Amino acid sequence: MTKPIVVGIGELLWDMLPEGKRAGGAPINFVYNATQLGADGYAISAVGKDALGDEIIRELEKSHIHHILERNNYPTSTVEVVLNNGIPTYTIVEGVAWDYMEATQKEIEVVKKADAVCFGTLALRSRQTHKAVLTLLKNAPQTAYKLFDVNLRSNYFSKKLINELLQEANVFKINDEEMIKVQQMFGLNLPNEQVCQWFIKKYNLRYLIFTAGEKYSIVYSADGEKSYLDTPKVKVADTVGAGDSFSAGFIMGLLSGKSMRDAHKQAVAAAAFVCTQSGAWPEYE
Numbered sequence: 001m002t003k004p005i006v007v008g009i010g011e012l013l014w015d016m017l018p019e020g021k022r023a024g025g026a027p028i029n030f031v032y033n034a035t036q037l038g039a040d041g042y043a044i045s046a047v048g049k050d051a052l053g054d055e056i057i058r059e060l061e062k063s064h065i066h067h068i069l070e071r072n073n074y075p076t077s078t079v080e081v082v083l084n085n086g087i088p089t090y091t092i093v094e095g096v097a098w099d100y101m102e103a104t105q106k107e108i109e110v111v112k113k114a115d116a117v118c119f120g121t122l123a124l125r126s127r128q129t130h131k132a133v134l135t136l137l138k139n140a141p142q143t144a145y146k147l148f149d150v151n152l153r154s155n156y157f158s159k160k161l162i163n164e165l166l167q168e169a170n171v172f173k174i175n176d177e178e179m180i181k182v183q184q185m186f187g188l189n190l191p192n193e194q195v196c197q198w199f200i201k202k203y204n205l206r207y208l209i210f211t212a213g214e215k216y217s218i219v220y221s222a223d224g225e226k227s228y229l230d231t232p233k234v235k236v237a238d239t240v241g242a243g244d245s246f247s248a249g250f251i252m253g254l255l256s257g258k259s260m261r262d263a264h265k266q267a268v269a270a271a272a273f274v275c276t277q278s279g280a281w282p283e284y285e
Helices: 026-036 051-062 106-112 127-137 161-168 176-186 193-204 244-253 260-275
Strands: 005-009 013-017 020-024 040-048 066-072 075-083 086-092 115-121 147-150 171-175 207-212 216-221 226-230
Touching: 005 026, 005 127, 005 244, 013 051, 013 066, 013 147, 020 086, 020 193, 026 040, 026 115, 026 244, 040 051, 040 086, 040 106, 066 106, 066 171, 075 115, 106 127, 115 127, 115 244, 127 171, 161 193, 171 176, 171 226, 171 244, 176 193, 176 207, 176 244, 193 207, 193 216, 207 244, 226 260
Parallel strands: 005 040, 005 115, 013 075, 040 066, 115 147, 147 171, 171 207
Antiparallel strands: 013 020, 075 086, 207 216, 216 226
């Protein structure tokens, strides 16, 4: 059976954790986990012509992730991560390699054959990468799952950007904290469930994923199906990359022919496992 092709577009970086650096960046975390679950994974990003860039490429290769990385004269991205009871806070540096992405022909060709693509708001903080990512997304097949993880970081987001990216998406992932901000931005003074239904209808989404951390998660579909699952209680090392592994588990479930409910169960199991490990790229059994 041919493996599904899963593509992450955007930030690739080193998470500088208390115990050392770990590869990360939300769309590429998604690809890492999808690859562990049986995908043919591709990372589209940019790194510097520096030792950290060389090292992150080796990390991708070690994890069997294909990469189409532009190498430019800006530094490879690093993010300071401070953990408080396993919950991360990020300090994100600007002017890094992935702020200067270009949509190359090679990248476009990969996106054209994707079964799923993942993207977020952060990489689009610079005008150049904003243009490149939108160009790439417009080349994704209509049949592909186009997962937009809103992934709000610092102040690198706006209603205009979220609206623009939702128009390119057919799966929307948002957590409980992000939901409060997005509701305010869109002026939606409604209960959560009605907000989720509003987004599905307005943007013609196939699925909306709502996660509430250690409490529960809900997946809604365009045809009115709803799946609610409690979050399993696990010994948390840190929650870095948990949401990305959830998304990967869900999309890979759908791509392997699972029902929405079973794909949701796989998503919850993947996220719970990542929470028990340090960093966003743990080794699967």
